[in-house]
Amino acid sequence: MLWQSYLKNFKSYLTLERSLSENSIEAYLRDVHKFWEYLEIAGENDVTPILVKDSDITGFFVFLTELGLEPTSQSRILSGLKAFFKYLLLEDIIVADPTGLIASPKVGRKLPETLSYPEILKILEVIDLSTPEGTRNRAILEVLYSSGLRVSELVEMKLTEMYFDIGFLRIFGKGxxxxxxxxxxxxxxxxxxxxxxxxxxxxxxxxxxxxxxLNRRGDKLSRVMIFMIIKDLAAKAGIHKSISPHTFRHSFATHLIEGGADLRAVQEMLGHESITTTEIYTHLDREFLQQTITDFHPRSKKKQ
Incomplete structure (x- = not known):
């Protein structure tokens, strides 16, 4: 409850003293809430805003990096956190700002390129659906972007592991x-x-x-073939970025997180265990994961 109380007071501060727009206020509150979610995922439920250390902030951005959030988006979230802890400092609630030494925007390791949603659409639209390969390739890209699969998981997708009646795939990931x-x-x-x-x-x-x-010879596709398909389609779409199948996975995660999706839901869909403690891995029910896609994935939101 302490986090909720501080967030409520932070909202009042942003509204009355900084006179920010409603959208800006909501963005700041989402940023802080994401950090709060991370602490729960990491098993740090007892860490209140007063007890937050710079190592907690660093761990959070490592976590976001592993989920695939690009540095520019991480930088925006860091701005929200800095505003929150600056408020706590002004109110004499804390004596030191844990975000003070956190660099921006290049937090964590450099990530591959991320495609915007319009760029995703441009790639999909250049596919020639009048050919067998085009029909197959459209299905491949839709799955990559819809479910955030690794390329290895895509090429190993099985007919007997597709449960379209409930809207799920059963995926065998790493290990x-x-x-x-x-x-x-x-x-x-x-x-x-x-x-x-x-x-x-x-x-x-x-x-x-x-x-x-399958390929033309009736055998399963290779990872290299998926890379070639995507690079060819990106060139046809006039997108001059260094992209790969993993780019769609990063875009999947980034678009969900930026849209406000629950971090734990994204973590589970990507098949990542907790960054800090592997034994703390939050399993969420199917309905919650499906609702996350419905509410926050661009390919779902456009139909609402």
């Missing part, structure tokens, strides 16, 4: 760890088109009978 990942309606639509009109017409090699995405 053979299994997770359920929501899949959006657009991705389901294009995968079903591919399966019905393209894959069903192919002669499939025995070892690939359960794999979803």
């Amino acid at each position: 053979d760890k299994v997770r359920l990942v929501p899949i959006g309606k657009d991705a389901i639509k294009y995968v079903e088109i591919y399966l019905e009109h393209i894959r069903n017409q192919q002669v499939v090699k025995k070892q690939a009978e359960n794999h979803v995405f």
Whole structure:
């Protein structure tokens, strides 16, 4: 309850003393709330705003980096945190600002490029759906962006692990760890088109009978092939960034977090364990994960 009380007073300060717009105030409050969520994920429930150390702030940005949030977005969140702890300092609630020595905007390791939502759409729109490969490639990109899969997870997707009736994929991630990942309606639509009109017409090699995405020879696609497909489509779309399949994973996470999604939900969908303590891994129910996609993913929000 201490965090809620401080946030309520912080909101009053931003409204009355700094006269910020409603949007700016909400953005600041979201930034602080994300940090509060992180402390819960890290098992630091007893850390109140008064007890926050610079190591907690650093750990938070390492966590955001691992989730795929680009440095510019991290910089904006840091601004929100700095405003919050500056307020606590002005009110003599704390004696030292834990954000004082945190550098901005280059926090953590350098991340690959992240695509904006309009750039994602440009890539999707240049795909030639009149060809078998185009139909397959549209399904591939929709899945990558809809579910934030690693390229290795995409090429190993199995027909028997797709549960479109409940909107989920069963994914075998690193270390053979299994997770359920929501899949959006657009991705389901294009995968079903591919399966019905393209894959069903192919002669499939025995070892690939359960794999979803196949090459022209009826065998499963390779990781290298996915890289080549994406680079070719980005060039056709006039996007001059160094992108890869992982770019879609980073974009998936970034767009959800920037939209206000719960950090724990994004963490679970990406298949990441807690950065600080691997034994503290919050498992969330399917309905909550699915609602996160519905509420915060650009491919879902546009239909509301």
